[in-house]
Amino acid sequence: MNLLPFVVAGLVIGSVYALSGVGVLVLYRTTGVLNFAHGAVGGMAALLVWQTVELRMQPPVAIALGIAAGAAIAFLFGLVAGPSLARVDQLRKAIATLGLALALLGVMLFVWNDKARTMRLETSRISFDVAGARVNVTQLVCLALALLVVVGTLLALRHTSMGTSMRALASDRELAAVVGTNVRLVENTAWAVSGAVAGISGILLADQTRLEPAFLTFLIIPELAAVVIGRFVSLWLTLVGGLAVGVGQSLVSAWPTVSAFSTAVPFVVATIVILVATRRRVVTVGVVRA
Amino acid sequence: MSRLTLSGITVRYGGVKPLDDVSLAFESGVCGVIGPNGAGKTTTFNVLSGFALPVAGSVDLDGDDLLAVPAHRRARWGLRRSFQQEQVVRTLTARENVLLAAEHSGSPAADADRALDYVRLARPHRLGAELTMFERRLVDIASCVVGTPRLVLLDEPAAGLDPAESERLLGLITRIPEEVGALVLLVDHDMDLVRAACGTVAVLDFGRRIAAGPTLQVLSSPEVRKAYLGIDEEVTT
Amino acid sequence: MKQDFFSRTDVRGALVGLAVGLVLALGLPFLPGVGAGLALRTLTVCAIYALAAAGVGVLYGRLGLVSIMQIGLVAVGGWATLRIYHATHLPFEVVMVLAALVTAVVGVLVGLPALRLSGLSLAIVTLMVAGALEVLVTYAGFPNGGNGFLGRVSGGTLAVIMPRPGLGQSDDEFFRYVGVVVVVVLALLRWLLMVRPGRTWAAIRQGEAGAVSLGVNTVAHRLLALAVTSAVTGVAGALLAAGSGILDPASFKAQQSVLLFATVLIGGAFSLLGAVIGGLFFYGMPQLLSTVGLDGNLVFVVLGLGLVQAVTTAQAGIAGQLAELWRRLRPRLWPRPRREVTV
Numbered sequence: 001m002n003l004l005p006f007v008v009a010g011l012v013i014g015s016v017y018a019l020s021g022v023g024v025l026v027l028y029r030t031t032g033v034l035n036f037a038h039g040a041v042g043g044m045a046a047l048l049v050w051q052t053v054e055l056r057m058q059p060p061v062a063i064a065l066g067i068a069a070g071a072a073i074a075f076l077f078g079l080v081a082g083p084s085l086a087r088v089d090q091l092r093k094a095i096a097t098l099g100l101a102l103a104l105l106g107v108m109l110f111v112w113n114d115k116a117r118t119m120r121l122e123t124s125r126i127s128f129d130v131a132g133a134r135v136n137v138t139q140l141v142c143l144a145l146a147l148l149v150v151v152g153t154l155l156a157l158r159h160t161s162m163g164t165s166m167r168a169l170a171s172d173r174e175l176a177a178v179v180g181t182n183v184r185l186v187e188n189t190a191w192a193v194s195g196a197v198a199g200i201s202g203i204l205l206a207d208q209t210r211l212e213p214a215f216l217t218f219l220i221i222p223e224l225a226a227v228v229i230g231r232f233v234s235l236w237l238t239l240v241g242g243l244a245v246g247v248g249q250s251l252v253s254a255w256p257t258v259s260a261f262s263t264a265v266p267f268v269v270a271t272i273v274i275l276v277a278t279r280r281r282v283v284t285v286g287v288v289r290a
Numbered sequence: 291m292s293r294l295t296l297s298g299i300t301v302r303y304g305g306v307k308p309l310d311d312v313s314l315a316f317e318s319g320v321c322g323v324i325g326p327n328g329a330g331k332t333t334t335f336n337v338l339s340g341f342a343l344p345v346a347g348s349v350d351l352d353g354d355d356l357l358a359v360p361a362h363r364r365a366r367w368g369l370r371r372s373f374q375q376e377q378v379v380r381t382l383t384a385r386e387n388v389l390l391a392a393e394h395s396g397s398p399a400a401d402a403d404r405a406l407d408y409v410r411l412a413r414p415h416r417l418g419a420e421l422t423m424f425e426r427r428l429v430d431i432a433s434c435v436v437g438t439p440r441l442v443l444l445d446e447p448a449a450g451l452d453p454a455e456s457e458r459l460l461g462l463i464t465r466i467p468e469e470v471g472a473l474v475l476l477v478d479h480d481m482d483l484v485r486a487a488c489g490t491v492a493v494l495d496f497g498r499r500i501a502a503g504p505t506l507q508v509l510s511s512p513e514v515r516k517a518y519l520g521i522d523e524e525v526t527t
Numbered sequence: 528m529k530q531d532f533f534s535r536t537d538v539r540g541a542l543v544g545l546a547v548g549l550v551l552a553l554g555l556p557f558l559p560g561v562g563a564g565l566a567l568r569t570l571t572v573c574a575i576y577a578l579a580a581a582g583v584g585v586l587y588g589r590l591g592l593v594s595i596m597q598i599g600l601v602a603v604g605g606w607a608t609l610r611i612y613h614a615t616h617l618p619f620e621v622v623m624v625l626a627a628l629v630t631a632v633v634g635v636l637v638g639l640p641a642l643r644l645s646g647l648s649l650a651i652v653t654l655m656v657a658g659a660l661e662v663l664v665t666y667a668g669f670p671n672g673g674n675g676f677l678g679r680v681s682g683g684t685l686a687v688i689m690p691r692p693g694l695g696q697s698d699d700e701f702f703r704y705v706g707v708v709v710v711v712v713l714a715l716l717r718w719l720l721m722v723r724p725g726r727t728w729a730a731i732r733q734g735e736a737g738a739v740s741l742g743v744n745t746v747a748h749r750l751l752a753l754a755v756t757s758a759v760t761g762v763a764g765a766l767l768a769a770g771s772g773i774l775d776p777a778s779f780k781a782q783q784s785v786l787l788f789a790t791v792l793i794g795g796a797f798s799l800l801g802a803v804i805g806g807l808f809f810y811g812m813p814q815l816l817s818t819v820g821l822d823g824n825l826v827f828v829v830l831g832l833g834l835v836q837a838v839t840t841a842q843a844g845i846a847g848q849l850a851e852l853w854r855r856l857r858p859r860l861w862p863r864p865r866r867e868v869t870v
Contacts, residue, residue, distance in 0.1 A: 034647060036654070084839035091593060091646045092838050095792070098595070099834030102785055106827025218781050221658045224651050260666035267655035274648050275640045339740050365742025377737030381729045390726045394742030433741065 005133040006254045007247055012139040014226075014246020015146035016204045018239040020219070021226035022149050023197030025238055028227070029170035030190035031078070033085060034094040036220055037101035041195055042202020043216030044104055045070035047112050049203055050119045050211055059122055063203060070199020071192045073104070078191030082184070101217055108213035117211040124207055142204050149197065150239050162189055222249065225266035229273050245269055292352050292473045293317050294441060299347035301333055301497075308333040309344070310497040319467050320474040322488035322505065324481075329494040331477045332374070335443050338475075339371045340364055351441060351473075365395040368440030368472070370433065372447055378426040380419040384411055387418060388432045397437030405432040408469065409462055424455045431462055439472040446478050456483060463487055485509065541717045544799065545710065552706020556699040564698075569814045571702045571770060574709045576601075577806030578763035580791045581713060581799055582756035587788075588796030589720065589728045590752050593650040595784050596637065599660030600757055602779035604630040604764020609670040609774065612689045613678050619692035619769055623708075627761035634757025635750050642749050657781040669774040688772035695769070705766050712762055713799050719755065728752060786827065789834035795846025804845050 020038060028034050049066035053059055077100055085093045127136035157163035165186045168176040177183050205219055222245045229241025245266050253262040294316045301309040309330045314323075323331050336342035338349065340361025349356040359367050370391070378387055385406060392402040406414050409428040421429065427447060434442045444463065448456040464487050466474050478484050484491060485505060492502040493514050501514050508514055552574075556567060579597050586592040607626040611617070617625075641652040670678030672687025680686050695704030719725055727748050730738040738745055768774055790808040795801025808830065813823035 034651075081835055081839060088839060091591070091650065094647060094650060095593060095788075096835045096838040098785055099789060099831045099836075099838065101831070102782070102789055102834065103828045103831030105782060106824050106829075106831060109824035109827065110822050214780065214782055218658050221655050225655070228648075228651060260662060263662040264659040267652065267659045270655060271640050271652060274652065341736060341739070362739050362742055362744045365740065369740075371740040373737060373740070377734055377740075379726075379729050379733045379737075381733075382726055386726050390730055390743075391741050393723055394727070396742075 003251065003254060006250045008130070008133040008135060008139070010247035010250025011243055012142045012246070013205075013208055013250065014243035015143045015239075016201050016208065016242075017219075017222045017226050017246055018242025019142070019146040019149050019204075020198060020201035020223040021230065021238045021242050022146075022153055022235055023194040023201070024220075024223060024227050025230060025232065025235065026153060026166070026197075027074075027190050027194035028232060030166045031082070031085075031169075031187045032090055032093055032173075033097060034090070034224075034227075035074075035194065036094060036097045036224075037077070037104060038194070038198045038223060039202070039220035040101040040104035040108075040217040041070050041073050041198040042205065042219070043108060043213050044073060044202070045199035046119065046202040046206035046211055046216060047108055047213070050117060050206070051112075053119075063121075066203055067196050067199040070202065071196035074195025074198065075188060075192040078188055082187055082191070101220070105213055105217045108217075112213065114213060116215075119203075119206045119211045121203075121207045138204065138207055142208070145200070145204075146239060146242070150235050154235055162186065166190060221263075222246070222266040225270045228270040231273075241269075292440065292471075294473055294475075295350045296334070296337075297348050297350070299334075299337055299344045299349070301330075301337060301342050301344050308342075308497050309337070311346070312494070312497070312499050313347075314492050314499060314502065316473060316475060316490070316492075318473055319489045320464055320476055320487045322484045322491035323475055323477050323494065324479075324484055324491055325494035325500075328496070330497040331494055332445060333497075334494070335371065335445055335475070335477065338441070338443055339369060365391070368395075368438060369443070370395075370435070370439045370441070370472075371443040372430040372434055372445060374446045374449055376423070376426040376430050378418040378421065378429045380417065383415050383417055384421060384425070384429050385414040387429050388414075388436055391433035391436045395437045395439075401437050402432075405436040408432065408435055423450050424459075427451060427455075427459060428462075431459070435466055435470050435472075439470055442466060442472045442474045444474065444476045444478075447476070448478065448480060448483055456480070460487055481509070537721065541714070541721070544717070545714050548710035548713065549707070552710050553703055555706070556702055565814075567698055567702055569811060571698075571705050572767070573806045573810045574702075574705050574803075575763050575766045575770070575806070576787070576810045577803045578709055578712055578766075579760045579787060580794065580805035580809065581716060581802035582760040582763075583788055583791040584794075584796040584799070584802045584805065585716065585720070586752060586756050587791065588798075588801075589725070589732060590749060591646060591732050592642075592749065592752065593646060593788070594638075594653045594753075594756070595650060595788050596653040596657040596660065597760055597787050598779055598784040599657045599664075599781070600630050600634055600760040601764040601767065602660060602664045602774075602776075603633050604761030605768040605774045605779075606664065606667075606669055606764070607761065608765040608768040609689055610678055612768075613670050613672050613687065619765075623762060623765040623769075626765045627758040630761025630764065631754040631758040634753045634760070638750060638753040642746055642753070654781075654785075657784040661776075661779060661781045664779050665776045668776060669768075671773055686773060689768060690772060691769055701770065705770075708762065708766060712759055713802070716755070716759060717799060724748065724751060724755075782827070786830060789830045789837075792837040793830060793833040793845060795848075798846045798850070800849070801846035 020042065024035055024038050045066040048069050049062045052062040052065055081096060085096055121138050123137040123141060127134055157167055165176070165181045168181055169183065169186055173183070202216060206216060209215065225245045226238050226242035229244065230238030248265040248269060249262045252265055253259040296312060296314045299309050299312045300307060312330065312334070323334060325331055333342055337344055338356065340359070344357070354367070356364070382390070385402065388402040388405050389399060392399060409432045411425060411428045411432065418426065418429070431447065434444065447463065448459050451459065460483060463474065463476065466472055476484065476487055488505050490503060491505045491508050493500050493508060501508050501511060555561065555570065561567065561570065579601050583594060583597050586594050604626045607629040608622055611622045611625050637652065637656050638649060641649040667677050668679050671680055672678065673680035673684070691701055692704060695701035727743055730741060730743060731745050731748060735745060787805070787809050790805040791802065794804035794808060813826045816825060817823045
């Protein structure tokens with residue numbers, strides 16, 4: 001069996017997982033919120049693109065609109081819930097975003113029902129052969145964008161003042177606030193940026209897989225697996241993680257007897273990473289709660 | 291007569307060494323561990339209770355290798371500990387709190403009632419959330435004497451109490467060795483309490499032992515006064 | 528000591544809950560309007576989901592653990608029930624206990640690696656399991672009397688329906704049957720919370736370091752909690768399977784697990800009353816919305832936003848607010864001197 005097409009498809013999907021994971025990671029490091037609604041925001045953006053194209057809007061404009069909508073949803077949630085979230089622990093922060101995911105999923109199901117649609121971007125119509133595997137331009141965009149976003153994020157974190165503030169927040173919130181960082185501004189920016197990233201990945205994933213609310217919402221699972229592999233800190237490892245999960249899923253789905261288990265790949269990979277991480281940790285110094 | 295020996299204990303967190311080749315010996319009664327903030331007192335307790343793993347050194351109590359016992363098995367082995375911040379569970383009654391300590395150290399439930407009698411806590415069926423700070427400290431002490439403890443670690447047991455309450459707590463602490471036969475280690479910044487409670491003290495500074503011996507002798511030695519008591523004023527105010 | 532035990536407020540609350548639960552379980556079918564037909568069948572399923580909700584509630588409220596895979600575990604319990612029944616034709620009660628054990632094992636296996644790290648990793652891993660279980664169940668289907676491990680009939684063969692338990696043949700009887708099982712299981716859970724495991728869980732929630740220094744093996748006790756709550760959830764799966772004799776993978780989607788989690792936090796994770804409210808919200812509310820002609824998907828929106836609100840502000844949920852109301856009203860309704868509890 002020629003596995004190359006599966007590897008290529010896996011790399012493409014994996015690169016979008018990674019791209020999306022970078023959005024999750026940047027928000028998590030900056031605000032402490034692990035956003036379970038990242039996939040739902042992407043799904044919302046994708047459905048808006050589909051809807052506006054159906055209404056005869058120019059695709060590039062529709063895509064821009066979808067990305068902007070993703071950024072706006074995340075930004076608004078950060079704006080409204082952010083102050084309350086800052087007061088609760090990390091686990092509760094994450095749970096609150098589950099609520100957002102549920103609400104967004106409800107809106108999507110209410111407006112567009114749960115029918116599986118297909119969305120083909122213009123770029124997906126141009127394709128060519130690479131060593132026996134069919135590759136289209138959207139897939140190249142996915143791969144390039146993932147790399148670009150990782151490098152871009154690293155550079156932005158290092159060389160822009162907003163990036164510096166984000167890193168300051170990630171390492172020590174109180175200290176950052178004391179030295180005069182505008183915490184709210186930085187957090188809101190992180191929400192908007194991660195929302196835009198969620199929008200882009202949602203649209204790409206809808207093109208590569210299927211445009212279905214619940215499916216896109218739960219793509220947070222492989223995206224989270226990428227972040228877990230990145231140990232919640234490393235952008236490069238998140239990229240590697242996304243690619244590994246994507247290729248893993250794709251290869252498992254290549255064999256009919258085990259193809260149903262391909263969705264279990266993120267779980268298995270994340271569990272192994274968690275197990276390895278546990279072994280490295282020597283002792284638990286429990287934090288005494290007030 | 292019990293004897294606790296720490297030999298060459300080194301703890302490393304990344305590049306920092308909260309304890310650097312520390313050797314200490316304690317013999318029955320109430321013994322103090324003192325030193326300025328960051329000296330390594332709480333880290334010493336963490337080594338003894340298994341929350342910090344030393345990279346070198348050994349701990350021995352009457353021939354038992356303490357470091358070989360996993361953290362959660364040390365209560366059964368005979369270790370009890372209180373923390374700077376009292377650990378009374380708010381959603382359980384005072385009696386249930388002590389009962390918990392009895393159950394997990396392998397002691398019968400009756401020991402919990404005996405421990406409550408020892409600290410003379412009134413109305414032990416109140417929830418932890420309803421107790422005063424002093425009563426919570428009493429529950430902590432009761433949890434520390436429950437069953438047959440061999441080594442009791444008290445980390446600032448009197449923090450947040452007024453002088454009269456401290457006085458009563460002091461009485462309870464000093465009676466532990468004779469009542470239950472355990473060796474008591476006490477970490478505190480309150481020099482009056484240390485002087486009144488401890489027969490011997492060990493002084494730590496920057497993760498090293500700088501002095502040890504009979505309390506009054508150690509506290510009056512010039513190097514201890516220089517290294518420690520200058521900062522002590524700042525700490526106790 | 529005996530006197531003491533019954534004068535404790537938590538014990539009295541539990542006994543009152545037990546009595547009210549039994550009265551509701553046995554008496555509700557006599558009530559006009561809700562005591563028959565679709566309404567009764569809906570309430571039956573609500574009661575069943577109250578068990579799954581109780582599992583979520585105990586984990587979150589008593590141990591601070593987030594499990595987002597509970598509906599997946601209901602599916603596991605249901606699958607095990609049908610599988611064991613079709614293989615052995617044992618009485619339903621035996622099958623139910625076996626299914627609960629199978630579910631407990633699955634819950635522990637999932638939690639084992641994550642529990643060693645942090646609460647957040649358990650949340651992540653259970654969400655992943657919810658997603659994986661959804662697909663597995665859709666792929667494998669539920670056993671319906673066929674051959675092989677999966678037990679699916681193929682071709683023109685008719686599916687075999689598992690009969691309802693002997694004591695619960697009609698809708699009325701089945702509601703009472705479910706009601707009694709739910710009340711008994713909840714009572715056992717409540718009892719467990721008041722004895723050694725419950726005490727230990729409370730200590731773990733208060734602080735890891737404090738618990739370890741008391742001699743608590745925190746990982747073992749968290750696993751025990753996962754095992755117990757998974758078993759309870761497995762019972763829910765068994766009852767669900769008994770209700771219709773056959774199960775549809777479409778009822779066990781990953782989003783249902785998230786929805787259940789939301790309803791529990793909104794209902795109140797600190798008491799079993801909250802679990803009952805959670806069960807009502809989870810299954811009753813979509814039904815109610817569709818009977819008044821609204822789209823059931825709006826439930827996701829309402830409960831999603833409710834979850835955000837519950838997490839950020841109202842920690843004790845609806846059950847907590849009801850308890851607070853009761854505390855304020857009681858002195859006015861029955862004024863009496865406060866009795867001191869002494870040993």
